[in-house]
Amino acid sequence: MTESLPLFPLHSVLLPGAALGLRIFEPRYLDLVRDCGRNARGFGVCLILSGAEVGAPATPAAYGTEALIEDFGSSDDGLLTLQVRGARRFHVRRTRVRDNGLLVADVDWCPDDPDDELRAEHGLLSTLLERVIGHVGGEFAKAPAARLDDAAWVGWRLAQLLPLADAQRQSLLQEDDPHARLDLLLQLMP
Structure with a gap:
């Protein structure tokens, strides 16, 4: 089933189970965090294939990881800080850009890993x-x-x-x- 997911493209890959610290300062990502808090859900992190982390929306990879917010605070310079953890993997079907510049994707969730023993x-x-x-x-x-x-x-x-x-x-x-x-x-x- 395809689901809509806001994206936070980065020049790094978030893996399932991995923690990642983020500093949030762009209005579109402040809106993303506010929406995630209101709806008790995460957002997607995708590797940037072309473009930058700030400014115009970047081109994300077709696969990413859901980021769940574990903690938040503020840095010495007053920026919002997040501690997130990678959860489910997803495949991006298509993207669109909101008026505020936030990239939103229609995603299909990848299957969960089986509980297989090491070979x-x-x-x-x-x-x-x-x-x-x-x-x-x-x-x-x-x-x-x-x-x-x-x-x-x-x-x-x-x-x-x-x-x-x-x-x-x-x-x-x-x-x-x-x-x-x-x-x-x-x-x-x-």
């Missing part, structure tokens, strides 16, 4: 993720050990934590099968 050929990736998390710490350091056997979770966390280019993260975001996503990660590693 033997991807065991190295689980070990790598465990070491990366042990080194950088952060919010995932306290995750239950069972998460390291979850194919989707391992793939998303590696896509988030490894030093990948935005185009590489975008190709991982567009992959529906968590095992194929892990295969892509193996190909990207030296």
Whole structure:
């Protein structure tokens, strides 16, 4: 079922489960946050294919991630700050621009990741993720050990934590099968 979703195009890729901090200052995005608060819903984050984050509406990638607002505040310079977390993935069918310059998309939601266990050929990736998390710490350091056997979770966390280019993260975001996503990660590693 197609649904209308306001977009916040960025020069980065938001992945499911990943946190992202945003500074909001453009009126169109202040309107977006106000609408999301009133309607208790999120907005879409898409990688910018051409254009800039400020000014004229940018051209977004065809796949993105729903951003759910977890916290908000203000910075020292008085700007609204948001802490969002990636939720569902979506595919953009078409876009339109509102009078205030806000990009709105008709989207189809991608299927949820299945609760598949990691396959033997991807065991190295689980070990790598465990070491990366042990080194950088952060919010995932306290995750239950069972998460390291979850194919989707391992793939998303590696896509988030490894030093990948935005185009590489975008190709991982567009992959529906968590095992194929892990295969892509193996190909990207030296």
